Amino acid sequence: MQKHQYEVVVVGAGGAGLTAALYASRNASTAVISKLYPTRSHTGAAQGGIGAALGNTEEDHPEWHAFDTVKGSDYLGDQDAIEFMAAEAVDAVYELEHMGLPFSRNPDGTIAQRPFGGHTNNETGKPVRRACYAADRTGHMILQTLYQQSIKNQVKFFDEFYVLDLLIVDGKTAGLVALELATGEMHIFQAKTVIIATGGHGRVWETTSNAYSYTGDGVALTLRRGIPAEDMEFFQFHPTGIYRMGILITEGVRGEGGVLINGEGDRFMETYAPTVKDLASRDVISRAMYLEMKAGRGINGKGYINLDVTPEVVNHYAEIDGRKNPDGTPYRVTANDILTKLPDIIDFCETYIGINPVSDPMPVQPTAHYAMGGIPTNKYGEVVIDEENTVLPGLYAAGEVACVSVHGANRLGTNALLDLVVFGKYSGIKAAEFANAEPYVDLPPNPEAFAMKQLNAIQESSGKENMITLASEMKAVMSEHVGVFRVEEGMAEAVDKIRELKERFKDVRVDDHGKKYNMNLIEAWELSNLIDIAEVTAVSALTRTESRGAHSRDDYPERDDDNWLKHTLAWLEDGGVRLSYKPVSMTKYKPKTRSY
Amino acid sequence: MQVTLKIFRYNPEDDRKKHYDTYTLEAEPTDRVLDLLERIKGNHDGTLAFRRACAHGVCGSDAIRINGVNRLACKVLVQDLKARQVVIEPILGLAVEKDLVVDMEPFFDHYRSVMPYFVNDDPPPQKERLQSPQERERFDDTTKCILCAACTTSCPSFWMNGEYVGPCAIINAHRFIFDSRDQAAAERLEILNDQFGVYRCHTIFNCTDACPRDIEVTQAIGEIKKALIKGGLD
Numbered sequence: 001m002q003k004h005q006y007e008v009v010v011v012g013a014g015g016a017g018l019t020a021a022l023y024a025s026r027n028a029s030t031a032v033i034s035k036l037y038p039t040r041s042h043t044g045a046a047q048g049g050i051g052a053a054l055g056n057t058e059e060d061h062p063e064w065h066a067f068d069t070v071k072g073s074d075y076l077g078d079q080d081a082i083e084f085m086a087a088e089a090v091d092a093v094y095e096l097e098h099m100g101l102p103f104s105r106n107p108d109g110t111i112a113q114r115p116f117g118g119h120t121n122n123e124t125g126k127p128v129r130r131a132c133y134a135a136d137r138t139g140h141m142i143l144q145t146l147y148q149q150s151i152k153n154q155v156k157f158f159d160e161f162y163v164l165d166l167l168i169v170d171g172k173t174a175g176l177v178a179l180e181l182a183t184g185e186m187h188i189f190q191a192k193t194v195i196i197a198t199g200g201h202g203r204v205w206e207t208t209s210n211a212y213s214y215t216g217d218g219v220a221l222t223l224r225r226g227i228p229a230e231d232m233e234f235f236q237f238h239p240t241g242i243y244r245m246g247i248l249i250t251e252g253v254r255g256e257g258g259v260l261i262n263g264e265g266d267r268f269m270e271t272y273a274p275t276v277k278d279l280a281s282r283d284v285i286s287r288a289m290y291l292e293m294k295a296g297r298g299i300n301g302k303g304y305i306n307l308d309v310t311p312e313v314v315n316h317y318a319e320i321d322g323r324k325n326p327d328g329t330p331y332r333v334t335a336n337d338i339l340t341k342l343p344d345i346i347d348f349c350e351t352y353i354g355i356n357p358v359s360d361p362m363p364v365q366p367t368a369h370y371a372m373g374g375i376p377t378n379k380y381g382e383v384v385i386d387e388e389n390t391v392l393p394g395l396y397a398a399g400e401v402a403c404v405s406v407h408g409a410n411r412l413g414t415n416a417l418l419d420l421v422v423f424g425k426y427s428g429i430k431a432a433e434f435a436n437a438e439p440y441v442d443l444p445p446n447p448e449a450f451a452m453k454q455l456n457a458i459q460e461s462s463g464k465e466n467m468i469t470l471a472s473e474m475k476a477v478m479s480e481h482v483g484v485f486r487v488e489e490g491m492a493e494a495v496d497k498i499r500e501l502k503e504r505f506k507d508v509r510v511d512d513h514g515k516k517y518n519m520n521l522i523e524a525w526e527l528s529n530l531i532d533i534a535e536v537t538a539v540s541a542l543t544r545t546e547s548r549g550a551h552s553r554d555d556y557p558e559r560d561d562d563n564w565l566k567h568t569l570a571w572l573e574d575g576g577v578r579l580s581y582k583p584v585s586m587t588k589y590k591p592k593t594r595s596y
Numbered sequence: 597m598q599v600t601l602k603i604f605r606y607n608p609e610d611d612r613k614k615h616y617d618t619y620t621l622e623a624e625p626t627d628r629v630l631d632l633l634e635r636i637k638g639n640h641d642g643t644l645a646f647r648r649a650c651a652h653g654v655c656g657s658d659a660i661r662i663n664g665v666n667r668l669a670c671k672v673l674v675q676d677l678k679a680r681q682v683v684i685e686p687i688l689g690l691a692v693e694k695d696l697v698v699d700m701e702p703f704f705d706h707y708r709s710v711m712p713y714f715v716n717d718d719p720p721p722q723k724e725r726l727q728s729p730q731e732r733e734r735f736d737d738t739t740k741c742i743l744c745a746a747c748t749t750s751c752p753s754f755w756m757n758g759e760y761v762g763p764c765a766i767i768n769a770h771r772f773i774f775d776s777r778d779q780a781a782a783e784r785l786e787i788l789n790d791q792f793g794v795y796r797c798h799t800i801f802n803c804t805d806a807c808p809r810d811i812e813v814t815q816a817i818g819e820i821k822k823a824l825i826k827g828g829l830d
Contacts, residue, residue, distance in 0.1 A: 037700065039743050040647075040655040054723075097724040098775065100714020102732060102739050109726030134739075140654060141739065148713035182693060211649040247652045347810075348652060352626070352672055468638035509641030514609040518643040519692040 001186045001448065004561045006031040007069060007158075007174055007435035008428075009191040011163050011218065014041030015139070015199035015417060016399025019424030020381075020431070021155050023197070027432040032155060032176055032329035033189070035213065037523070038147045041198050042211045046139025047344065049114060049131025050096075050266040050421070051091020051414035052089035054510040056110040056142065057129050057326035061087040064122040065130060070414060070589045072118040072281050074549035074559065075406025076231070078565070078585035080489050081379040081404045085415075087374075088422045093132050103134050104341075114255040114341075116596070118281040118412040127255075127279045129326070133415040136344045139289040142417060161187065162522055163217065166194060166225050166395075167443060173394030174441040179523070182384065184515025188447050192440055193394045196222070196375060196383075198422065199398040201533045202235075205368035205483065206475040207367035209241050209248035218401035220529035222375050223536065224450075227385050227392065228569040228580075231373035231405040232533070233541035233551045236411055239485050241286040241367025243304040245425070246413030247348055249364055249577040253357075254278040256341055257333055258309035259317050260289070262297040263363065264373050267317060273596035280596035282551045283410040286366040299363065306361035311335055313361075341514070366484055372411055372550065373540075374403040376569065379471045381427025387569065387582045394434060394441075407565065408584075458524045463483035470508065471527055474501055475532055482538050487554045491542040498535045499576075505531055536570045539577040561591050599674055601632060604685040606692050614692075615639070625675035629682070630658055633669060633696075646696035653808055656744030660696050661685040661718075666746040666806040687749035689758060703745045706761040710769040710787055717778035731776040738771040738816050740809040742813070747803035747813050750766065753796040755766045760796040763803040763813045772818045773823070785824055794821050 010017045024030045034041070053060040057304070066086035070077055071263035073526040082491075098113060099101060104112040115127035134141040150157075158309070165177040173191040184243035198218035202210030219229050225359040239260070240249040254260075259278050262268045266553055272288040275281035280288075289305050292298065314333050335358045339346065349362055376384050376396040381472030383395040399420045406419060437539045477497040505528055512520035547553050566581040598620055606614045619636050628647055637644045646680040647657040659670040662685050716725070736780065748754050748762030767830045769788060773781040789793045794817055803813040823829050 036649055036655075036657070037704075037743075040649045041656045042650065042655075043652050044742070045652070045654050082827045092616070094720075094722075094724055098716075098720040099773070100775070102735070103724070105727050105732045107729060109728050112726050135736075137740070140742070145714070146740075151708055152711075152713040152715075195659075211655065212651060245652075344654070351653065353671070402680045466638070467642075512645075514607065514643070516607075516609055516644045517697050519645050520637070539731075539753070586784075 001188060003188045003190065004031065005056070005190045005440070007192045007577060008195065008431045009033060009189050010086050010195045010197060011040070011176065012199060013038035013157065014195035014199055014399060015043035015142055015146060015196065016424035017456065019196070019421050020043040020149055020195045020197060020398055022146065022149055023157045023428030024432045025153060025155050028435040029153065031158060031189070032371060033163055034159045034177070035181070037159050038150070039143060041143060044140045044143040044210070045248065046086045047250035048535050049116060049133035049134045049138050049249060049253065049414045050091040050093060050142070050417035051119060051130050051412070052114065052132055052418065053086070053130055054090060054093065054111060054113060054132065058112050059121065060128050060130055060592060061585035062090060062118070065089065065497060067589060068119050069123055069406065071594055074410055074413040074594055075561070075565065075589070075591040076405065076408030076548060076584060078405050079587040079589055080585045081406050083416060083424050083509055084379050084585060085406050089406060089418050092418065092421045092425070094172055096142065096145060099145050100499030101134065101141050103132055103389065107112045116255050116413045117251050117279045117285070120454055125275050127207065127276055130507060131252065131255060133252065136342045139417060140436060148160040163221065163456070166221050167447055168225055169441050169444055170564045171392065172441045173392065174443055175447070177448050177534055181517055183208040183519055186448050188443065190443055192435040192438055193224055193396060193436040195381070195398060195427050195431050196401055197399045198399070201530065202368045202371070204474065204478050204530050204534045206479040207244070207246040207365065208368035209238055209246050210368065213527035216529045217526065218397065219374055220532045223532055224570065227383065228376060228571045229373060229536050231568050233410045233544055233568060234372035234549055234569055236282055236370040236372060236550050237286045237366040238369035239366050240307050240364040242348065242352060243363035243365050244297055245352060246367040247344055247352060248309060248367065248369070249362055250389065253307060253309050253342060253345060255295070256309065256325070256338065257314035257318050257331065259307050259309055259313060260271050260285070261306045262292045262303060262364065263299045264297055268292050268297070276596045280410065281410055283552070284596060285367070287552055289366055290448045304363040304365045305405065307364045308361040309338055310355050310361065311338065311499055319516065329393055350514055364522040370403065370411055371400055371402065372407040372409065377402045377404050377411055379541040380430045382430060383422050387580055388581070392439070396431050398427040409551060455521070456510060457506070458521060459513060460512055461509070462507045465507040465509060467508055467524055467527055469503055470505060471530070474498065474531060478534055478538070482541055485552055485554055486541055488542070491538055494538045495535070495542060496570050497536055498531060502535065532572060536577055538573060540568045540570050540579065543579055565591065597623060597625065599632065600681045601636065602681065602683045603644070605695055607694055623640065623674045625673065626693060628670050628673045629662060629684070630669040633748060645694045654742060656707050656742035656816060659687050659689060659744040659746040659749070662706060666750040668744060668746070668808045668811045669783045670810050686746060689749045689755045700745065703748060703764070704763040708766045708769060709745065709761060711780055712768040712772070714772060714775070717780055719780060725777050727776055734776070735771050735774040737811050739765055740773070740811055742809060744808060746806040750802040750806040752800055752802065757792070757796070759792045761792055763797070766794055766820060767811060767813055768814045770820055773820065773829070781829060785820070786822055789824050794824065
């Protein structure tokens with residue numbers, strides 16, 4: 001067993017973790033622990049853009065960005081944090097550019113921006129160009145740029161180390177326990193501060209845009225140490241995943257003029273969102289797609305819709321919409337424009353479904369995409385552990401794993417990448433400040449004991465349950481009952497099923513009993529994380545008797561601000577899940593009916 | 597349809613020598629090779645070790661050799677395979693740690709050696725540094741790199757001598773050398789003007805064929821050679 005000591009330890013090396021590490025390492029000894037090589041992180045899969053009101057080609061304001069985000073969140077987002085993020089966005093994007101990020105460019109050399117769902121000119125209600133992009137691989141460019149800067153700044157990495165436990169002593173952060181994948185050796189990290197930046201948990205569902213690695217490690221880690229998870233019932237289903245596979249097709253396709261077409265050849269979003277149509281919020285569009293398919297208007301009656309970005313169709317609807325270029329000329333696209341702006345989308349479609357989007361529509365269905373819920377934090381990334389927002393000293397979280405909450409009940413496209421860099425930055429700065437002021441907390445005796453107990457339980461189980469079977473049963477029940485539409489009976493069934501799976505997991509079979517690269521063991525651990533997260537998600541969802549943002553109930557179809565304008569806090573305890581609630585932080589935006 | 601996978605196996609903790617295990621399984625034409633590996637691990641042998649994350653060709657985790665050529669396991673479908681018997685092996689030139697997992701450290705060391713980061717020591721402007729679409733286009737191809745190592749580990753010069761920085765490191769230098777905003781082109785060119793630098797490239801084009809991002813790797817290396825011969829950029 002090896003021991004290490006760093007003032008700041010960052011867990012996870014995606015956009016949030018790397019940003020946090022870049023800032024923390026300026027003022028404190030810092031290490032990054034990641035189960036993947038940093039550039040494998042899921043930030044790299046983000047496509048369409050990062051939101052910031054630069055106003056490079058048309059009028060825009062951070063205040064408009066803030067309002068759109070509040071509205072997109074269905075008023076569950078904390079307004080102080082949202083205003084902070086929208087205001088910080090502009091500098092955050094310039095800072096990325098100064099780090100060398102190769103944004104696409106306007107003819108005048110400024111950063112190119114495209115329209116995205118839910119982002120509007122607040123005076124006209126029409127879509128505004130706010131998404132700063134690098135073709136359709138913005139996340140890739142952000143991840144690469146941050147990793148490059150980490151190399152330049154000699155950040156210390158522990159690549160392919162898997163964190164098993166968070167050490168908290170007398171209510172203060174003391175460090176971490178991690179397993180080195182290459183050797184199977186345990187490592188103890190004593191740390192004044194820990195920043196958790198492990199990403200989301202879309203692997204709870206069957207059809208997902210998320211990486212295999214998106215297994216909720218951070219939330220599960222903190223749940224097991226008595227820290228609640230916030231707003232877990234809110235999980236985003238992105239409208240456009242490749243049919244059956246779930247691979248993301250960016251909203252940028254619709255930003256460039258692509259439209260959703262049902263089996264009758266209709267552009268159905270005109271009915272559901274008359275003003276912004278195909279650029280409504282994701283929750284609104286995913287629901288509309290399901291309703292169309294339920295009414296038999298899927299393509300050939302099947303479970304998908306066409307996403308059409310062929311130039312003829314784009315130009316046809318651009319003319320109907322009266323869409324204009326920034327210089328006032330009518331908006332028209334050529335095949336070459338599509339090729340230049342969406343090269344990766346074209347590559348995915350050609351590789352996986354043999355379709356060229358320049359000449360054929362893409363078959364799409366909603367795909368599990370993004371966790372609005374997670375570890376509760378304030379706008380500085382400090383983890384807060386109760387209804388009064390009490391800070392747990394030395395513990396931070398940032399990125400998808402965290403719930404600040406800036407996304408509330410539904411995240412707007414481009415706000416995830418923004419969240420990573422803004423809250424990654426502040427958690428890094430704040431962690432270093434804390435580390436400069438505070439001493440190390442002594443490690444407990446046998447710091448590895450809790451992790452070892454869990455590992456041994458997996459290794460010594462009876463082995464009668466197949467991991468794949470358990471995972472598919474979990475995904476099936478969560479997709480059917482805790483997906484885009486939800487009802488009481490279904491969710492209750494899901495809770496029972498997840499608890500059954502939790503019991504059966506005790507008999508999970510692990511074939512590999514070696515030390516080196518025991519991926520089998522890690523995957524079992526990851527599955528246990530997913531099952532815990534599924535339980536918390538299903539219980540939180542079952543209890544919230546309203547519809548808000550991504551949480552949409554057939555039996556409670558309306559938003560209920562009188563009873564439910566509040567955040568859920570869920571603790572995982574021996575007997576199950578304990579729930580409590582805390583108020584939403586409001587500044588100047590009064591809840592209104594949400595229409596697009 | 598049925599597909600047979602012959603998979604290279606090695607476990608340093610096991611007494612058995614390096615060998616191949618063969619698995620026959622049902623597959624859809626649209627299954628990814630990665631899906632088959634997952635199924636083998638889940639249903640036949642949980643000890644099979646390989647890396648993967650995004651499963652759609654953007655994270656660069658799962659470069660392996662499929663029937664002798666470097667590919668991402670998540671970007672090759674069963675229908676793309678010529679034969680129903682598929683040989684799966686780890687990429688070459690890096691030490692095998694276990695099954696399909698190789699030691700990536702030497703690869704990343706080469707990457708880190710070429711200053712693969714933006715350098716501009718002037719105080720930044722208040723807004724963005726301006727760059728025309730044409731200037732941005734100049735280095736677009738090499739920004740696509742996902743560091744999967746498929747190119748470097750397909751290169752006979754790298755197999756011959758692991759001290760060669762390899763195509764991946766070179767194209768990552770290219771990405772900055774041709775960026776109009778960057779100021780360290782000369783230093784990077786100097787690094788590559790070394791006995792283990794660009795001149796080890798004998799334009800065999802394996803790298804270009806192997807690149808899952810369709811980067812014109814050999815051409816980018818050629819542009820660097822040209823810059824070195826001319827003593828600078830265009």
